[in-house]
Amino acid sequence: MAAKKILIGSRKGLLTLEGGDGDWRFTRSAHLGNPVEYAVEDPRTGTQWAAIDHGHWGEKLHRSKDGGESWEEIALPKFPEGEKVFLAFAQGEEKTKAATLENVWVIEPGAADQRGRIYLGTNPGGLFVSDDGGESFELNRPLWDHPSRAQGMWFGGGRDTPGIHSVVIDPRDSSHLYVGISCAGVFESRDDGKSWRPMNKGLKAPFLPTPEAETGHDPHFVALCPAEPETLWQQNHVGVYISRDGAASWAEVSQEIGPVGFGFPVAVHAQRPETAWVVPGVSDEQRMAVGGSLCVCRTEDGGKSWTELREGLPQENAYDVVYRHALDIDGETLAFGSTTGNLYLSEDGGELWKCVGGNLPPIYSVRFA
Amino acid sequence: MARVQFTRHLNRFFPALGEEDVEASRVSELVQGLDRKYPGLAAYLIEDDGSLRKHVNIFVEEVLIRDRRGLSDALARDSKVFIVQALSGG
Numbered sequence: 001m002a003a004k005k006i007l008i009g010s011r012k013g014l015l016t017l018e019g020g021d022g023d024w025r026f027t028r029s030a031h032l033g034n035p036v037e038y039a040v041e042d043p044r045t046g047t048q049w050a051a052i053d054h055g056h057w058g059e060k061l062h063r064s065k066d067g068g069e070s071w072e073e074i075a076l077p078k079f080p081e082g083e084k085v086f087l088a089f090a091q092g093e094e095k096t097k098a099a100t101l102e103n104v105w106v107i108e109p110g111a112a113d114q115r116g117r118i119y120l121g122t123n124p125g126g127l128f129v130s131d132d133g134g135e136s137f138e139l140n141r142p143l144w145d146h147p148s149r150a151q152g153m154w155f156g157g158g159r160d161t162p163g164i165h166s167v168v169i170d171p172r173d174s175s176h177l178y179v180g181i182s183c184a185g186v187f188e189s190r191d192d193g194k195s196w197r198p199m200n201k202g203l204k205a206p207f208l209p210t211p212e213a214e215t216g217h218d219p220h221f222v223a224l225c226p227a228e229p230e231t232l233w234q235q236n237h238v239g240v241y242i243s244r245d246g247a248a249s250w251a252e253v254s255q256e257i258g259p260v261g262f263g264f265p266v267a268v269h270a271q272r273p274e275t276a277w278v279v280p281g282v283s284d285e286q287r288m289a290v291g292g293s294l295c296v297c298r299t300e301d302g303g304k305s306w307t308e309l310r311e312g313l314p315q316e317n318a319y320d321v322v323y324r325h326a327l328d329i330d331g332e333t334l335a336f337g338s339t340t341g342n343l344y345l346s347e348d349g350g351e352l353w354k355c356v357g358g359n360l361p362p363i364y365s366v367r368f369a
Numbered sequence: 370m371a372r373v374q375f376t377r378h379l380n381r382f383f384p385a386l387g388e389e390d391v392e393a394s395r396v397s398e399l400v401q402g403l404d405r406k407y408p409g410l411a412a413y414l415i416e417d418d419g420s421l422r423k424h425v426n427i428f429v430e431e432v433l434i435r436d437r438r439g440l441s442d443a444l445a446r447d448s449k450v451f452i453v454q455a456l457s458g459g
Binding site: 058098 | 378379382409412413414416417418422424425454455
């Protein structure tokens, strides 16, 4: 088996884990002491990217062109002057504040045929696009100007402002893409971002006056099956949903009895669209491992049934929560990191888990290179 | 020339930063002057809209500046300025 590499964004820096066949080792650390909120390696170029929250000094973007050996800070894009964030549910009077880049939530390299394309999903809801490998970024105006935003249907979920956490590119057609926004919902573009439409039919938002609203939903993470891109999955604030028609409609596949419901991440098998994994949490009020025991749930039939995968995971006194970017899949290998600094890995689709790091900082992102 | 001192925390990102003399009549001009000398430094101190970052403090003659939004506080020719992280940021 070829060696695999995983980039881990954590509260105290960027860690790199490499290995395979049961032998995994931490091989590198960078940005020590700084919260790395997201890190990814661009499969087209090998360039590594890290979004770092320097707290006092603000959000920064770093890039490494030598496999993580050395890093350079890249100027973050700014919202155009005069752009506003609409504060939630401000009825009657327009409550706004100036749009400033608060946080880079996801960094998504473009498709193979889009050399130099990089997407940044940010709070307060701007999608920034680079076509020159990150030298410059531009705000995607059509999404930012979507009327639902000014109508107050984009608002903060977990953070004070709406944020883009998922950028999903159709492997058949790079001008076809989806974004996931908390809170606003899933939006689709079929013309390389020139126009966008909401794709939230079938989702419920019990926190809205109209739960079946077109926008205002809270997808926590959105992913598609690369071999069958008409199938998308989302772990939503409300539950787990599948779409088999390119996000035109969604069906909830949470469990009525069983842990599958609340959670943040979802991973989809690269070839089998009906196979997906989630890591459930107790509820949005508590956000803990269900019953103090950690489990990953897998479905192989599109969510009709779920298997609880617990072998190798702590089954008592566990408080691990897994954030939306902290579960990833490569072939049959899955890895996830938790808020309590544990990194778990399975090389057999989740049947058996091994803790490959138990005293790590809180983990924000886990991404196979 | 205003004389500026910094928290050593900023040396992590700008190793050459020491006591700096900057020609400026207002704090906003001072930040821009520092950014010309240390490109990118302003983004560590102010938000995109020019306001002071929430957890950054600027003192002029040991007094916190009043205008965190526009940084319009006046500087005298020999003002002493101190730029630090606020403890509110943890």
